[in-house]
Structure formats: C-alpha cells, structure tokens
Amino acid sequence: MLKLLRWVIACSLILGVLATACRSQTVPDTKRVIFNSDGYEIFKAGSDDITDVSKYVFTGLEGSNVTTLFWCDGAGGNTANYDSQVLELTGTRIGDVPPQLLKWIDEGNDPPAFVIKEARKRDLEIFYSFRINDIHDHFKPELLATFKIDHPDWLIDSTEYGYPTALNFAVPEVRELKLSVIREICSKYDFDGIEIDFMRGPPFFTPSEEQANKDILTDFLRTTREMLTQLGEDRGREIEMAVRVGENLGACTLDGFDIETWVQKDLTDMIILGSGAIDIDITAFKKITGGTSIQVYPCLYGWPSGYMPISEEMARGLAYNYWQQHADGIYLFNWFPHSSPYQIQLLKEIGSMESLENKDKMFAADRAPDPPIVEYPHNWLLAPLPRIFTGFFNGSSSWESVPIQVFDDLASRENQLKAITLSVEISHSVEPGSIECRFNGHAVSLTPLPDATKATTNLLEADWFVVGENTVELRLKNTDTENDTDITIRSVEIYVEYD
Numbered sequence: 001m002l003k004l005l006r007w008v009i010a011c012s013l014i015l016g017v018l019a020t021a022c023r024s025q026t027v028p029d030t031k032r033v034i035f036n037s038d039g040y041e042i043f044k045a046g047s048d049d050i051t052d053v054s055k056y057v058f059t060g061l062e063g064s065n066v067t068t069l070f071w072c073d074g075a076g077g078n079t080a081n082y083d084s085q086v087l088e089l090t091g092t093r094i095g096d097v098p099p100q101l102l103k104w105i106d107e108g109n110d111p112p113a114f115v116i117k118e119a120r121k122r123d124l125e126i127f128y129s130f131r132i133n134d135i136h137d138h139f140k141p142e143l144l145a146t147f148k149i150d151h152p153d154w155l156i157d158s159t160e161y162g163y164p165t166a167l168n169f170a171v172p173e174v175r176e177l178k179l180s181v182i183r184e185i186c187s188k189y190d191f192d193g194i195e196i197d198f199m200r201g202p203p204f205f206t207p208s209e210e211q212a213n214k215d216i217l218t219d220f221l222r223t224t225r226e227m228l229t230q231l232g233e234d235r236g237r238e239i240e241m242a243v244r245v246g247e248n249l250g251a252c253t254l255d256g257f258d259i260e261t262w263v264q265k266d267l268t269d270m271i272i273l274g275s276g277a278i279d280i281d282i283t284a285f286k287k288i289t290g291g292t293s294i295q296v297y298p299c300l301y302g303w304p305s306g307y308m309p310i311s312e313e314m315a316r317g318l319a320y321n322y323w324q325q326h327a328d329g330i331y332l333f334n335w336f337p338h339s340s341p342y343q344i345q346l347l348k349e350i351g352s353m354e355s356l357e358n359k360d361k362m363f364a365a366d367r368a369p370d371p372p373i374v375e376y377p378h379n380w381l382l383a384p385l386p387r388i389f390t391g392f393f394n395g396s397s398s399w400e401s402v403p404i405q406v407f408d409d410l411a412s413r414e415n416q417l418k419a420i421t422l423s424v425e426i427s428h429s430v431e432p433g434s435i436e437c438r439f440n441g442h443a444v445s446l447t448p449l450p451d452a453t454k455a456t457t458n459l460l461e462a463d464w465f466v467v468g469e470n471t472v473e474l475r476l477k478n479t480d481t482e483n484d485t486d487i488t489i490r491s492v493e494i495y496v497e498y499d
Helices: 002-025 040-045 050-058 099-107 111-121 146-150 172-188 211-235 249-255 259-264 282-289 312-324 342-346 411-416 481-486
Strands: 032-038 066-072 125-131 193-197 240-245 270-273 295-300 329-332 361-364 400-406 417-426 435-439 442-444 454-457 468-476 488-498
Touching (some): 032 295, 050 111, 066 111, 111 125, 172 211, 211 259, 249 282, 259 282, 270 282, 417 468, 468 488
Parallel strands (some): 032 066, 032 329, 125 193, 193 240, 240 270, 295 329
Antiparallel strands (some): 361 488, 400 468, 417 454
8 A cells, every 4th residue: 555655646746747847838829919008198197086097008908809918007117106115106206296196095096906906807917017127217307216316326327328317237236126126016916927128128238248247137037037936826826927028039139138048947938029120030039939838929019110100000910920920929019099099999800810811901111210219229130121222323223122021811812902002112202213113023113102202003913922021122213323322211011902
C-alpha cells in the first residue's frame, strides 16, 4: 500500500509538472480586442458627476468586440488621479488638485475602484495602464510632481532627444519609486493585470546608453513579475502583465528593450506593439514568442503617422492586415467613441477578419512623423515615407519604390468590388502628366486633383494585387530640377470599395 501511495504521489507530481509545461506552451484560443482608455479627458471636462466617468470610459464598449479594458487614470504615472499613499495627487505641487477628484475620493468613489466595479458589471477584463515614463508634465504643470523638482539628478540630462522631464531608469531610486506605484496599484485595487507602457515613453536612459543599460530594464521587469506573482498568490488570483514597446525589433533594441530575453524569461503575458505606426512587424514578434503563451497585439492608432482621427476605412484596413498576420488580438489607443460615434460601429467589426470582409477599406504606406517626435527617437525606422525624388537626369528622376501592405485577397473577390483607387500626394504642385506610376509592375495613369499636389486613379485591377506587400513605383519626368530635392512623396493610399 505504501509503495502504491508513493507511486500515486509521484505520478501526480509528474502530471502537475507536465500540466504546468503544457499551460506555458499553449496559446489561448480567445481573441481579445483591448481598449486603452485615458482618464484625463474627464478631468479636463470638469464634470464632478461620477456617472460621467462611466459614460466617458464605457460608451461603445457594450455589445462590441472589446473584451479587455486597459484603464489609465490620466495622470501619467508621476502624480495620481486616485487615492495614493505613494504619489501626490495631480496638481498638489501648484495647489490645484481637481476638486472633483477630492469629492469622489471623499464620497468613496475612488476612480480605480469605481471603474473596476463598472467593468465587472459589463463582464470586461480590466488592467491598469501604467505610463512608466510619461512626459506630459513638460507642458502640463499640474502633472509635474514635486519629486522631479527635488531630484533633478533623477532626470535625463540630454537635449539630443526626449523631454527634459523624462526619468533616468539607471537611477535606482527611480526604479524603486515605480515599483512602489505598481505594488500599491495591484495590492489596493482588484485589477486583472497591469500594462507597463514603455511607449510613454523613451528614452529611459541617457541617449546612446540604452543598449548598455538594457539589463537594467530586464531586471526591473523580473522584479515586477516576481512581485505580481506574489500579490496574485496572496489574493488567490493571477495578476497578468503586459508591456507596450516599439513596432519593430530594431526600435526595441535601440530603446534598450531586450525582447528576446523578456520572452525567454517569461517576464510578460502580452506584448503590445507600436504607438501610431501603420506597418507593425507582427511576424518577427510571433517568431520570438512561438511555443510560449505570450500573446502579441498590434496597436491600431494612426496619429503620429499623420492619420488622426483614423477613418472607418483605414481602421478596417489596418485591423484586417493585422489579423491576417496572425496577431493574437487588436489593441486600440486614443479611440474616443463617446465623442466619435462612428467608432462605435467599428468596435463591432474589428474583432475578426470575417466581420471585416466585403467592407470598404483603406490601406496606406507608413510614413514617419515630420518633424520627428522627440519621445519616439527610434520608431518608424522602416517607414518608406516621406521620400524625396532623387537621381534627376535630363529633367526626370529615378523611380522611387514605395511598399504598401494589402492583406485583403482582392483577386478572389473581384466580383464583389466596385472600385480600387490609388491616391498619391507629393509636396509640390507639378504639371499634369509629370508623375509616372507603376503598381506591381503595371503602368498606371494618374490624374491630378485640383490642388495639384495629389493625383489619383481608379484603374487598378484586382488581379494585380498580391496578398501582403505590394509596390507602388513613382517617377517625376519633365520637371524643373532647380527644386528637385524639395519634391517629396508624402502619402500613398489605396481605397477599396465593395458593392
């Protein structure tokens, strides 16, 4: 009997180990649309009615594809719009704490607790979105915390890029402060998880020292992960963790984000990609996370690339592209359905490829912000636009090749299509017929629009497209070369209309 008992115990231990291994190697089937909500707007509006918080945060989410809410309190992680013992309340330093915040806390409606309660009513998973190094305090004095005034040595002393209020994570006290915030948030409030938003924002170290200090951020995440594991065990329910990083591995490396090590050491449950880029290298991140339970979510948000508010057609096109590249879900940032009603319908469509098929879409070549955004020094490395026409000879330029991702299988849907339109915008007016164009090797005739900096055609054929990366080639001919270096390709867009 004793031998039998030992054998049963041994088998149970082995099965337990195997079950744990299987869990870590199994990617959940459930697809999630994550909605990131910034709580700042409710304070800016000035309302002291706590039900307005609910309207602002949850309008459009009910009955939609959204399953997960990432809620930011709107303070940026250096002050608090909640009852904190670690951070001072927003506006404390200048004597201007939002009166409605004090009222809500006094009434027992501490904003995080209230939003969690409202999310539970709607069966939404809810994370706290922690902007780990936000710099809005550079131009919003109410967000500038006293500790930054008292400890200027905690800040990054550089004018190369970034903002002067950015914290230097090489300073141990900075990391300990941020860990204290995470500890308070996850022990005091019943969030399902926390997002470490590294896109709010780089740099985290003195410029040029990011890669040398990458192990510091890795160790910070390891400590965070261990703390969350312990807090989860204490409450009897896991606390998940997500990280938001750049849209490609090159940008992550330059920012000091050692993604491969983070995955190997199982330091996160989800990786959110990008903050406004259109082309997101989902494939590269999926390759790294293959065989793990870590999920990959591209961020659908177009402002820095020059598309804000994002249109219905573009939202559909981006979501379709991301699903086709095997994203585990879609992450939405700076969406405001409470003030943009058209987004409510989009929230019902973007949760799957099936719901997006046979709907009008817009696809665009990615373009880097011009001028560059200083808090994103390494993003848009792969953006093909803007691009200057070069190589002029006898009044004509060289061909400029612009890749554009279209994952909609247009050739198989030719009978359902109404029109496929190509639109090109350049920086200067040119004479009609001065722009030559080829699409995947097929000659295309462009017709200038009235402002003469845009040209369009509806002559694209469905069977010219490939599923994935397509190529638009442009050349200037018979053009005055005195200003040739100033003539820039600003945008390349494809509009697909269905009957």
